[in-house]
């Protein structure tokens with residue numbers, strides 16, 4: 092039996108763009124998250140006594156200038172070697188041969204493939220590992236024709252960094268196709284580059300496995316979900332795979348329906364429930380979450396203004412129960428089916444008026460900006476609308492009652508803002 096682990100796109104020590112400043116423990120965990128994910132993979136390789144660890148490109152992010160990352164990697168590779176794990180690395184677009192990066196250590200159990208494809212043979216197991224590296228950060232040609240023929244009667248694994256996806260003229264990442272990969276006659280294509288984890292094609296005796304393990308540790312809200320890597324087993328010439336989790340911190344967007352809220356106060360009152368929903372949404376240990384609040388369109392501006400306070404309120408509610416979950420930021424969307432028909436109730440109006448009053452004493456520049464905004468909005472309203480709120484621009488698709496509210500709201504807001512600005516500039520004493 093021969094076992095291997097297949098990973099890719101570690102982007103070691105690249106910064107997590109979604110840094111949390113609100114939870115020191117979590118921020119620290121996040122700072123070393125890419126290393127922690129790599130360590131999970133190394134530990135698993137040693138624990139499962141695999142023969143080979145395959146890293147299919149972009150181990151380094153390319154922005155990694157810190158030589159300490161190289162020292163850290165060397166330590167991991169030596170640990171793997173001591174446990175009898177041979178590590179195979181191909182270079183991707185981020186860590187291509189010509190890209191500056193820390194040197195790889197001189198370890199007997201490490202193979203870093205050259206741009207010219209070559210093969211490593213496990214004679215005892217009759218398994219061949221074929222691979223080739225990116226020379227530069229762009230490779231526009233299909234690299235597979237340069238790969239060696241399969242070793243007949245053996246299990247053949249090909250490592251390739253590729254965007255797959257046909258032969259688009261603008262594909263800079265060694266484009267190829269499932270058919271071309273199949274033609275090669277290998278049993279398993281250990282791909283890298285695409286950060287979304289997926290079995291692109293399940294292997295059968297007639298066709299190879301084509302697998303993207305995905306990024307083991309997401310770094311922003313474009314890389315959400317639990318990261319994972321492949322544990323492959325070769326037995327009687329057949330390959331079976333299973334997955335294991337790798338993320339040190341799981342990033343996730345969590346949709347939260349607040350469409351029945353009538354005011355910003357209603358939303359603030361939900362903070363405890365929102366916190367509970369977020370904690371329940373993350374049963375994987377540490378998590379950095381973005382609640383995406385679906386609120387009535389009329390409440391969007393108020394929620395946007397109150398976003399920081401709301402975040403603190405939700406985070407406080409979370410911290411009362413656990414320190415493993417943090418809110419990255421609050422996403423705000425208008426709830427579905429709530430286009431132009433939103434009602435603006437008196438509570439919201441009062442809240443906005445309050446905000447402007449408070450803002451006037453605290454920040455007169457803010458008020459001046461608001462006045463400009465409101466004047467611009469008023470200028471854009473159909474001429475009759477201010478005097479006769481019942482006359483609607485059909486494009487806005489408002490019913491008379493809500494239009495009345497909106498016009499009244501805009502006018503009172505503007506009046507309030509102008510009065511507040513006047514009071515504030517008097518108060519300046521300048």
Ligand SMILES: [Mn+2]
Pocket residue numbers: 148149183184185252283284285
């Ligand atoms: Mn890549």
